[in-house]
Amino acid sequence: MDSLKVALLGCGVVGGEVARQLTVHADDLAARIGRPLELAGIAVRRAGRDRSDLPVDSALFTTDAMGLVTRGDIDIVVEVIGGIEPARSLILAALEAEASVVSANKALLAEDGAALFAAAEKYGGDLYYEAAVAGAIPILRPLRESLVGDRVRRVLGIVNGTTNYILTRMTESGAGFAEALEEAQALGYAEADPTADVEGFDAAAKAAILAGLAFHTRVTAADVHREGITDVTSADIASAREMGCVVKLLAIAELSDDGESVGVRAHPAMIPLTHPLAGVREAFNAVYVECEAAGGLMFYGQGAGGAPTASAVLGDVVAVARHRVNGGRGPGESAYANVRLRPMGETRTRYHVSLDVADRAGVLAQVATAFSEHGVSIETVRQAKHGSDDAELVIVTHHADDAALSDTVEAVRQLDVVRGVLSVMRVEGQ
Amino acid sequence: MDSLKVALLGCGVVGGEVARQLTVHADDLAARIGRPLELAGIAVRRAGRDRSDLPVDSALFTTDAMGLVTRGDIDIVVEVIGGIEPARSLILAALEAEASVVSANKALLAEDGAALFAAAEKYGGDLYYEAAVAGAIPILRPLRESLVGDRVRRVLGIVNGTTNYILTRMTESGAGFAEALEEAQALGYAEADPTADVEGFDAAAKAAILAGLAFHTRVTAADVHREGITDVTSADIASAREMGCVVKLLAIAELSDDGESVGVRAHPAMIPLTHPLAGVREAFNAVYVECEAAGGLMFYGQGAGGAPTASAVLGDVVAVARHRVNGGRGPGESAYANVRLRPMGETRTRYHVSLDVADRAGVLAQVATAFSEHGVSIETVRQAKHGSDDAELVIVTHHADDAALSDTVEAVRQLDVVRGVLSVMRVEGQ
Numbered sequence: 001m002d003s004l005k006v007a008l009l010g011c012g013v014v015g016g017e018v019a020r021q022l023t024v025h026a027d028d029l030a031a032r033i034g035r036p037l038e039l040a041g042i043a044v045r046r047a048g049r050d051r052s053d054l055p056v057d058s059a060l061f062t063t064d065a066m067g068l069v070t071r072g073d074i075d076i077v078v079e080v081i082g083g084i085e086p087a088r089s090l091i092l093a094a095l096e097a098e099a100s101v102v103s104a105n106k107a108l109l110a111e112d113g114a115a116l117f118a119a120a121e122k123y124g125g126d127l128y129y130e131a132a133v134a135g136a137i138p139i140l141r142p143l144r145e146s147l148v149g150d151r152v153r154r155v156l157g158i159v160n161g162t163t164n165y166i167l168t169r170m171t172e173s174g175a176g177f178a179e180a181l182e183e184a185q186a187l188g189y190a191e192a193d194p195t196a197d198v199e200g201f202d203a204a205a206k207a208a209i210l211a212g213l214a215f216h217t218r219v220t221a222a223d224v225h226r227e228g229i230t231d232v233t234s235a236d237i238a239s240a241r242e243m244g245c246v247v248k249l250l251a252i253a254e255l256s257d258d259g260e261s262v263g264v265r266a267h268p269a270m271i272p273l274t275h276p277l278a279g280v281r282e283a284f285n286a287v288y289v290e291c292e293a294a295g296g297l298m299f300y301g302q303g304a305g306g307a308p309t310a311s312a313v314l315g316d317v318v319a320v321a322r323h324r325v326n327g328g329r330g331p332g333e334s335a336y337a338n339v340r341l342r343p344m345g346e347t348r349t350r351y352h353v354s355l356d357v358a359d360r361a362g363v364l365a366q367v368a369t370a371f372s373e374h375g376v377s378i379e380t381v382r383q384a385k386h387g388s389d390d391a392e393l394v395i396v397t398h399h400a401d402d403a404a405l406s407d408t409v410e411a412v413r414q415l416d417v418v419r420g421v422l423s424v425m426r427v428e429g430q
Numbered sequence: 431m432d433s434l435k436v437a438l439l440g441c442g443v444v445g446g447e448v449a450r451q452l453t454v455h456a457d458d459l460a461a462r463i464g465r466p467l468e469l470a471g472i473a474v475r476r477a478g479r480d481r482s483d484l485p486v487d488s489a490l491f492t493t494d495a496m497g498l499v500t501r502g503d504i505d506i507v508v509e510v511i512g513g514i515e516p517a518r519s520l521i522l523a524a525l526e527a528e529a530s531v532v533s534a535n536k537a538l539l540a541e542d543g544a545a546l547f548a549a550a551e552k553y554g555g556d557l558y559y560e561a562a563v564a565g566a567i568p569i570l571r572p573l574r575e576s577l578v579g580d581r582v583r584r585v586l587g588i589v590n591g592t593t594n595y596i597l598t599r600m601t602e603s604g605a606g607f608a609e610a611l612e613e614a615q616a617l618g619y620a621e622a623d624p625t626a627d628v629e630g631f632d633a634a635a636k637a638a639i640l641a642g643l644a645f646h647t648r649v650t651a652a653d654v655h656r657e658g659i660t661d662v663t664s665a666d667i668a669s670a671r672e673m674g675c676v677v678k679l680l681a682i683a684e685l686s687d688d689g690e691s692v693g694v695r696a697h698p699a700m701i702p703l704t705h706p707l708a709g710v711r712e713a714f715n716a717v718y719v720e721c722e723a724a725g726g727l728m729f730y731g732q733g734a735g736g737a738p739t740a741s742a743v744l745g746d747v748v749a750v751a752r753h754r755v756n757g758g759r760g761p762g763e764s765a766y767a768n769v770r771l772r773p774m775g776e777t778r779t780r781y782h783v784s785l786d787v788a789d790r791a792g793v794l795a796q797v798a799t800a801f802s803e804h805g806v807s808i809e810t811v812r813q814a815k816h817g818s819d820d821a822e823l824v825i826v827t828h829h830a831d832d833a834a835l836s837d838t839v840e841a842v843r844q845l846d847v848v849r850g851v852l853s854v855m856r857v858e859g860q
Contacts, residue, residue: 151455
């Protein structure tokens with residue numbers, strides 16, 4: 001039986017594990033596909049690095065990725081290089097060479113997925129990328145295939161393990177952001193340059209991918225409102241606890257009530273302890289999907305790491321390989337709905353605002369007036385004695401346009417009776 | 431564009447919801463498939479029942495299910511009748527008529543899945559059945575497709591909402607089994623004859639389906655060791671709480687450490703509160719899958735009900751319809767591994783045993799001797815004063831063959847110093 005030839009682009013933590021599993025589990029994979037897979041080449045950036053720990057022939061390594069992809073006999077290209085270029089050019093060349101592509105590249109998919117899908121469509125190949133969001137957790141296939149007979153209303157995801165680890169430490173050990181980040185770096189959960197994670201770029205890219213699949217609409221990372229966790233303070237964490245909530249960096253994609261627009265965002269938010277996502281600790285990931293018919297579903301597991309990510313990559317490899325053997329193709333881009341993407345200001349959210357105010361009569365009236373002048377309705381107010389002359393006012397609003405909420409906070413900040421804004425955070429998951 | 435003709439067999443809670451969603455969401459479904467679906471007929475047992483609440487033409491109803499399935503122009507048959515016959519004959523006839531089949535029938539799949547898959551293979555159709563296990567939760571597709579590049583080690587599932595509701599009430603309100611069952615019946619979570627649920631038949635059928643997919647081995651309900659929850663007592667629930675555990679009815683499928691055999695069972699067990707399944711309350715379902723590369727994954731959501739089950743059915747309808755449009759077929763039966771199914775007695779488990787013993791010197795020595803004579807190693811013993819002359823001895827064992835554990839309990843029961851066995855339960859999820 002002819003083998004299916006696999007070209008592997010990238011041989012880092014994930015690529016090495018893909019190569020290893022492809023080799024070690026070759027018999028099982030062949031049985032599940034109906035034909036054996038053959039690792040035909042591994043493109044690496046630097047030749048000569050010692051890779052003797054991998055059970056693969058050293059002759060397979062090449063620094064000529066483009067030559068490997070276009071040599072003409074490759075059935076499946078696995079791209080685990082990451083970043084925009086040269087990954088994009090290599091994937092486009094692979095599809096043009098009529099290979100199917102499996103990628104773990106969230107940044108590229110979120111920036112230019114449409115071009116990749118168009119090429120897959122044109123040349124008849126598959127484009128799979130389960131590993132791009134939430135590592136080992138099957139979430140893209142469920143969205144593309146299992147829930148495709150339903151209507152998704154909202155997706156809430158904890159899709160970045162680094163920030164979830166940091167926020168968990170801040171919550172459970174009382175560490176500040178800087179300390180928790182250092183701890184995450186020491187444990188290998190955060191990179192030396194943590195920007196992509198802590199500033200929310202990674203979560204925003206994943207939010208774009210999730211939103212596109214959930215709402216059959218083209219969404220890029222540039223469409224996503226993004227806020228990181230670097231400004232989350234111990235006061236925010238404490239305020240959340242007082243409210244029976246916990247702070248999480250959430251990737252959120254939600255349809256408006258009228259079904260006419262979709263908002264996509266990634267930012268820290270308070271969620272109630274009773275929400276299934278609240279118990280997702282440390283570096284774990286989870287995605288909570290709310291559907292019209294299915295109700296709430298949660299998908300939970302490891303969001304990163306070599307072996308878990310390789311599991312997702314290999315699941316896709318088997319899927320596209322089966323198509324080579326049995327015919328057919330997986331779902332392509334589905335953007336027929338083309339729902340309007342609403343800007344953040346129009347998104348309906350709720351705010352938790354904690355204020356340091358003067359402890360005297362009439363303060364609450366002034367603050368409440370500022371809210372009402374912006375059309376923002378208050379759900380609860382709690383007033384706590386602070387110091388001799390200070391009080392803390394904790395306000396949770398009803399849903400309102402995010403712009404109005406943001407303006408309200410600015411107006412309140414200007415009030416003489418308000419000495420400081422202790423914490424402002426959106427409240428989700430209720 | 432020609433429509434794809436769908437025959438619906440059964441129009442109860444699930445079937446009615448399938449018909450409704452097929453009609454109401456026709457435009458979305460057509461866009462996602464690439465061709466419209468047309469509800470071509472609905473087979474019902476009794477003619478003349480008022481179904482005017484459904485947005486479908488009353489001329490579509492027929493009592494001649496076989497005639498509908500074999501009329502020659504049906505692309506997709508949706509079977510939501512349940513039970514073995516006539517469902518099996520209808521599905522076989524549908525496949526022979528070159529239709530694809532979507533079924534929610536766990537009993538049939540667990541009893542005779544192999545024959546159905548053989549027919550699908552022979553005539554080139556698809557056989558999908560996501561709704562058969564855990565309702566709306568995508569779990570079969572993840573096992574068949576997403577995790578197919580990995581090696582599953584163990585599946586632990588809360589797959590029966592009725593029993594999970596009853597056990598939740600017993601845990602949280604202190605109700606006894608009979609009282610909690612009545613409450614479940616009043617709320618519609620349990621049927622008037624609750625046997626299939628409370629005796630574990632439903633969970634056992636689902637365990638067989640999960641095991642077959644996870645281990646690429648043919649498993650039927652008859653291969654599954656089954657125990658229900660009717661004997662779970664308040665003492666068991668209290669013992670679990672003392673241990674930091676909770677009692678759940680689990681569907682379990684696990685590979686032996688040497689990978690040479692699979693054990694499949696459904697029975698009540700204690701799991702630690704720290705396990706992700708412990709927080710799955712009321713009628714919710716969840717399946718926890720442990721994989722070699724992916725680690726632990728959990729899939730959580732609603733396991734029953736008309737709309738959630740219809741969501742799973744319609745996801746499958748879209749999948750098989752896409753194959754009609756684009757070519758290809760979904761995965762067929764995968765039983766190549768043909769792993770030996772080990773009997774319950776050989777299965778390695780742990781027991782929690784709570785004994786009412788005489789409060790005098792030497793009791794622990796006698797009990798411990800009985801354990802050691804059966805080759806069962808004790809992990810922890812806790813002794814609590816009970817009455818004036820009574821004590822309670824709580825023992826948790828290490829892993830041992832289930833037969834040895836069971837024999838040990840019988841031997842201990844015969845000891846003069848043991849006045850009664852208060853609670854015996856397996857401990858899982860550690």
